[in-house]
Amino acid sequence: MAAASSSTAIPTVEKSNFLKLQNGSDIRGVAVDGVEGEPLTLTETVTEAIAAGFSGWLLAKKKNVSSKCLRVSIGHDSRISAQKLQDAVSRGLARAGVEVIQYGLASTPAMFNSTLTENEEFSCPVDGSIMITASHLPYNRNGFKFFTSAGGLGKPDIKDILERAADIYKNIANDDSKGAETAASLDVKRVDYMSVYASNLVAAVRKAAGNIEKPLEGFHIVVDAGNGAGGFFVGKVLEPLGAITSGSQFLEPDGLFPNHIPNPEDKTAMKAITKAVLDNRADLGIIFDTDVDRSAAVDSSGREFNRNRLIALMSAIILEEHPGTTIVTDSVTSDGLTTFIEKKLGGKHHRFKRGYKNVIDEAIRLNSVGEEAHLAIETSGHGALKENHWLDDGAYLMVKLLNKLASARTSGLGGGSKVLTDMVEGLEEPAVAVELRLKIDQNHPDLQGGSFRDYGEAVLKQLENTVELDAKLLKAPVNYEGVRVSGYGGWFLLRLSLHDPVLPLNIEAPSKEDAVKLAHDVLNAVKEFTALDTSALTKFVGV
Numbered sequence: 257m258a259a260a261s262s263s264t265a266i267p268t269v270e271k272s273n274f275l276k277l278q279n280g281s282d283i284r285g286v287a288v289d290g291v292e293g294e295p296l297t298l299t300e301t302v303t304e305a306i307a308a309g310f311s312g313w314l315l316a317k318k319k320n321v322s323s324k325c326l327r328v329s330i331g332h333d334s335r336i337s338a339q340k341l342q343d344a345v346s347r348g349l350a351r352a353g354v355e356v357i358q359y360g361l362a363s364t365p366a367m368f369n370s371t372l373t374e375n376e377e378f379s380c381p382v383d384g385s386i387m388i389t390a391s392h393l394p395y396n397r398n399g400f401k402f403f404t405s406a407g408g409l410g411k412p413d414i415k416d417i418l419e420r421a422a423d424i425y426k427n428i429a430n431d432d433s434k435g436a437e438t439a440a441s442l443d444v445k446r447v448d449y450m451s452v453y454a455s456n457l458v459a460a461v462r463k464a465a466g467n468i469e470k471p472l473e474g475f476h477i478v479v480d481a482g483n484g485a486g487g488f489f490v491g492k493v494l495e496p497l498g499a500i501t502s503g504s505q506f507l508e509p510d511g512l513f514p515n516h517i518p519n520p521e522d523k524t525a526m527k528a529i530t531k532a533v534l535d536n537r538a539d540l541g542i543i544f545d546t547d548v549d550r551s552a553a554v555d556s557s558g559r560e561f562n563r564n565r566l567i568a569l570m571s572a573i574i575l576e577e578h579p580g581t582t583i584v585t586d587s588v589t590s591d592g593l594t595t596f597i598e599k600k601l602g603g604k605h606h607r608f609k610r611g612y613k614n615v616i617d618e619a620i621r622l623n624s625v626g627e628e629a630h631l632a633i634e635t636s637g638h639g640a641l642k643e644n645h646w647l648d649d650g651a652y653l654m655v656k657l658l659n660k661l662a663s664a665r666t667s668g669l670g671g672g673s674k675v676l677t678d679m680v681e682g683l684e685e686p687a688v689a690v691e692l693r694l695k696i697d698q699n700h701p702d703l704q705g706g707s708f709r710d711y712g713e714a715v716l717k718q719l720e721n722t723v724e725l726d727a728k729l730l731k732a733p734v735n736y737e738g739v740r741v742s743g744y745g746g747w748f749l750l751r752l753s754l755h756d757p758v759l760p761l762n763i764e765a766p767s768k769e770d771a772v773k774l775a776h777d778v779l780n781a782v783k784e785f786t787a788l789d790t791s792a793l794t795k796f797v798g799v
């Protein structure tokens with residue numbers, strides 16, 4: 257392994273630049289040079305400092321333990337910077353005296369799982385885990401997600417790690433002799449943990465099917481891994497369960513993502529898996545994002561189970577198992593979904609905020625105050641179940657669908673994916689559903705030196721005031737994020753993006769005409785805000 261330092265001086269990185277690497281409960285940055293306007297921010301030394309910062313944070317959590325006793329697992333997705341960053345993370349951990357266990361190509365949920373697995377042969381459970389990934393972002397980005405047995409780290413933890421990393425970086429930059437020594441003597445253990453994780457998924461399907469060895473025998477299931485880390489699902493999960501998997505595509509890891517963006521929210525990606533299902537006359541299609549914490553499916557007729565429809569399907573499965581339970585979702589879910597969960601399935605829909613960590617934490621909170629919730633799921637395809645330690649796991653969501661396929665056949669309900677299609681029968685879907693993302697120009701004089709968040713809040717306040725004066729519009733009585741309003745048989749939600757200087761606007765309506773009326777009302781309310789780029793909205797209303 258190459259040493260971190262060389263004869264070239266390590267450039268100074270200010271604390272504020274470390275803090276800019278925070279993206280909610282993740283760290284994200286540019287790890288590959290060469291894209292215009294996107295300078296390198298996640299250098300090897302920065303990465304080393306972040307890894308050392310994580311071990312400092314972990315040590316502070318585990319009082320009375322020395323760093324010599326700590327074990328941390330590292331995994332990565334298929335990005336071209338993965339190897340370089342894995343080496344740098346290993347050096348940063350070793351620098352702090354932590355035992356390093358590398359998993360190589362892995363999924364995000366597997367990394368969390370490694371903090372829970374009891375298996376000394378595989379050095380599990382680990383005290384902490386780091387996944388190197390930037391989900392579906394372009395090839396030049398990368399980042400980190402961190403886990404302990406308590407789950408994924410939250411925003412304050414990430415800030416703490418980055419503050420520690422900024423201090424450590426100064427030491428590395430001033431005197432890298434220790435890093436160079438550590439790098440030279442780095443003793444890393446490599447473990448095929450994905451096989452352990454995948455065998456747990458296989459065991460879960462076999463158990464649900466009444467301990468049948470090959471419960472998916474005869475089912476034809478195609479997978480699209482988008483050249484991310486999800487290819488394992490074919491050879492390590494579906495095939496041992498007996499499924500036919502011919503026609504599966506883009507299983508080979510390729511960090512340039514030459515076929516499509518690995519993202520179940522992306523239209524091209526969904527088209528690709530739908531085509532694979534239809535071309536192969538498969539029973540089911542499964543698609544993952546790059547690091548497999550998100551997923552979607554396609555039935556044998558080419559009908560997509562993503563966004564609201566995936567939530568409806570998962571809710572139907574979970575409400576059969578736990579009648580009356582609360583389903584926690586993100587804020588951009590449809591009114592039709594609420595009606596489906598509450599009227600058809602007899603559950604309760606708790607529409608919360610955007611952000612997978614927000615929905616998971618809210619479901620955990622509800623349980624702690626006595627409201628039973630078993631599923632936390634986002635329209636993005638992130639989903640976590642209480643029965644699976646609230647692990648945000650796209651592969652486990654698909655396991656629940658596989659269980660349903662297998663059990664339906666055992667109970668004589670016929671084969672194929674019809675059983676799944678039937679479960680979402682009655683879900684009302686809008687004729688028009690759009691998301692327009694309105695940018696705030698952070699350098700615009702209209703911000704008067706203030707933050708884009710304050711500016712965005714002012715836009716929302718203005719919209720709220722306007723809506724209150726309009727008899728045709730009704731503000732949602734319970735709402736946790738932004739301004740959600742019903743009108744013209746549809747609804748809209750304007751909110752601040754979780755991370756970007758953007759106000760995403762979601763509109764759903766029974767016709768384009770109604771959607772335009774809603775868009776018009778928003779445009780009229782916000783048009784005075786000159787730093788807000790409303791061109792997408794203007795185009796939509798056809799002005």
Ligand SMILES: O=P(O)(O)OC[C@H]1O[C@H](O)[C@H](O)[C@@H](O)[C@@H]1O
Nearest residue numbers: 610611612636752753754755760
């Ligand atoms: O607020 P937005 O810009 O729409 O982004 C929201 C999304 O941000 C990240 O990608 C999170 O991983 C998602 O859980 C979340 O849904």
